[in-house]
Amino acid sequence: MIIVPEREIATLVSPADCFTAIEKVFASMAKGTAYNFPVIREAIGHADALYGFKSGFDRETLALGLKSGGFWPGNVEKGLTNHQSTIFLFDADSGRCRAIVGGNLLTALRTAAASAISIEHLARPDSRILGVIGAGHQSTFQLRAALDQRHFEKVVGWNIEPSALGRLEAVAAEKGIPFESVDLDRLGAVADVIITITSSFAPILKAAQVRPGTHLACMGTDTKGKQEVEAELLAKASVFTDEIAQAISIGEAQHAVAQGLLGASDIVAIGSVINGTHPGRRSPEDITLFDGTGVGLQDLAVASTAVDLAIARGVAMELNF
Numbered sequence: 001m002i003i004v005p006e007r008e009i010a011t012l013v014s015p016a017d018c019f020t021a022i023e024k025v026f027a028s029m030a031k032g033t034a035y036n037f038p039v040i041r042e043a044i045g046h047a048d049a050l051y052g053f054k055s056g057f058d059r060e061t062l063a064l065g066l067k068s069g070g071f072w073p074g075n076v077e078k079g080l081t082n083h084q085s086t087i088f089l090f091d092a093d094s095g096r097c098r099a100i101v102g103g104n105l106l107t108a109l110r111t112a113a114a115s116a117i118s119i120e121h122l123a124r125p126d127s128r129i130l131g132v133i134g135a136g137h138q139s140t141f142q143l144r145a146a147l148d149q150r151h152f153e154k155v156v157g158w159n160i161e162p163s164a165l166g167r168l169e170a171v172a173a174e175k176g177i178p179f180e181s182v183d184l185d186r187l188g189a190v191a192d193v194i195i196t197i198t199s200s201f202a203p204i205l206k207a208a209q210v211r212p213g214t215h216l217a218c219m220g221t222d223t224k225g226k227q228e229v230e231a232e233l234l235a236k237a238s239v240f241t242d243e244i245a246q247a248i249s250i251g252e253a254q255h256a257v258a259q260g261l262l263g264a265s266d267i268v269a270i271g272s273v274i275n276g277t278h279p280g281r282r283s284p285e286d287i288t289l290f291d292g293t294g295v296g297l298q299d300l301a302v303a304s305t306a307v308d309l310a311i312a313r314g315v316a317m318e319l320n321f
């Protein structure tokens with residue numbers, strides 16, 4: 001059995017590696033050759049923690065396994081990350097444990113890869129201004145991966161506490177791109193692409209604030225009750241997602257579906273666009289919206305990449321298990 005510790009991930013796996021792995025698994029999901037198992041998520045009644053599993057199987061790459069993890073709100077005071085994840089891979093032929101991989105950084109990288117893939121396949125090619133709503137832990141990963149997908153000339157950002165926007169400004173500066181802190185009206189009026197990455201439980205961005213031609217990657221809503229954009233926005237957009245079943249139950253689409261503004265059959269798996277069986281954006285005026293809910297197969301895909309790279313570079317720890 002192989003162990004790839006959390007400390008190795010940053011030097012082993014790049015955003016580009018994750019983009020490739022996630023694009024491939026989204027395509028397999030749309031073809032039906034990879035599927036996610038039902039998600040388990042429980043409040044364990046200790047340390048105020050939410051704990052669970054995301055799992056699945058990809059018949060093309062034979063990635064089988066699960067990500068175990070959750071949210072421990074008291075971790076910050078202990079100098080630890082609140083979100084804690086570990087990915088377990090199993091040999092699809094024997095069921096033996098193949099690898100244990102640190103999943104904290106990989107979770108951020110695979111989530112950023114998902115929105116970057118949506119930008120690559122759905123945003124207008126002439127997109128120049130990138131808007132980011134949210135400035136928490138995930139936001140810098142999102143921004144870094146998105147900036148590689150188009151020739152962005154400016155980043156505009158909004159956060160409920162504007163003081164946190166400095167971390168987005170720093171990433172933009174790394175790439176030599178100007179950054180402006182804006183209100184939501186201005187963000188919607190100027191941005192060609194908007195990423196939402198907050199833990200909000202009420203709509204932040206209104207449908208009327210988004211102009212035709214915008215692509216949105218809504219990445220923060222991964223739980224029942226969370227919401228980042230007005231449900232009416234999904235009614236007037238072409239809606240894409242990683243997995244339709246998750247989008248309508250725990251994703252941004254849950255609200256539009258509950259209000260009867262959108263049906264499951266209106267939502268397209270982004271893998272169909274990657275596979276070329278759906279055209280994606282139909283016109284420069286189309287509003288496209290990617291509802292990124294986060295699936296277990298993403299975790300297995302990037303963990304498999306980490307294992308392959310660790311073996312190739314001689315940093316995999318081998319254990320007779």
Ligand code: NAD
Binds near residue numbers: 222
């Ligand atoms: P974080 O706690 O570090 O940051 C949260 C952000 O949301 C901050 O910018 C905060 O100011 C903002 N926020 C909180 N409450 C708000 C409100 N009521 N209105 C507006 N903004 C508010 O969290 P993070 O690690 O950056 O994660 C952000 C979100 O992404 C979380 O909801 C998380 O569960 C989700 N997430 C999704 C995926 C996925 O695959 N889709 C993966 C990881 C995390």
